[in-house]
Amino acid sequence: MDTLEWTKIGGASCGALLFFLLLNWGTEIIYHSGDDYYGEQKLAYYLEIEDSVDEKEESTEEAVDFATLLASADIEKGKKVFGKCKSCHKLDDGANGVGPHLYKVINRDIGAIEGFKYSKVLMSLEGVWSIDELNKYLTKPSEYAPGTAMSFAGLKKDKDRADLIEYLNTLPE
Numbered sequence: 001m002d003t004l005e006w007t008k009i010g011g012a013s014c015g016a017l018l019f020f021l022l023l024n025w026g027t028e029i030i031y032h033s034g035d036d037y038y039g040e041q042k043l044a045y046y047l048e049i050e051d052s053v054d055e056k057e058e059s060t061e062e063a064v065d066f067a068t069l070l071a072s073a074d075i076e077k078g079k080k081v082f083g084k085c086k087s088c089h090k091l092d093d094g095a096n097g098v099g100p101h102l103y104k105v106i107n108r109d110i111g112a113i114e115g116f117k118y119s120k121v122l123m124s125l126e127g128v129w130s131i132d133e134l135n136k137y138l139t140k141p142s143e144y145a146p147g148t149a150m151s152f153a154g155l156k157k158d159k160d161r162a163d164l165i166e167y168l169n170t171l172p173e
């Protein structure tokens, strides 16, 4: 072999070495940026968990609040709040109007009054009008039961709902 050939071999080895160095470097960049990316993802994930914990805390807080409001509900005020329902609902057994009668409505089956034509959505709901469910429905009927025939915006104030529900709950039989 002459010098030229040795030079060629040397050059080829150097090229190969450089190639591997570059490859190694490139991989490291990708690896590291990949790592950062995962870091970010993990962070977002943790934040999400924190969020849902917050929500839970809020909802239990609300539930406690509502129970407290119920415990100190003003039945006379509840009777006044019922004034907003009177145009459509009667409290006497069997007296349906625009809406079904609300005699003993607390813990009554949802959509159970014979002869009243309920909307599909109300018929599809399972369960009874527990204080909890009634509280949710009356907050915003269209959100609790989208498509409900009850065209009533809802009672925004927790206290109004608590007073009203307590009034309904304490009516004489």
Ligand code: HEC
Pocket (backbone or CB within 6 Å): 081, 082, 084, 085, 086, 087, 088, 089, 098, 099, 100, 102, 105, 109, 110, 111, 112, 113, 117, 118, 119, 120, 121, 122, 129, 134, 138, 147, 148, 149, 150, 151, 152, 155
């Ligand atoms: C504009 C008339 C209207 C007003 C006002 C109204 N409702 Fe209704 N309500 C209805 C109608 C109609 C239905 C039947 C809903 C359906 O079929 O989707 C209904 C359904 C209900 C139900 C379900 C009864 C069952 O048998 O499942 C309850 C409980 C109820 N209303 C309570 C109230 C209360 C409490 C108020 C006042 C805060 C009120 N509504 C105000 C028309 C009204």
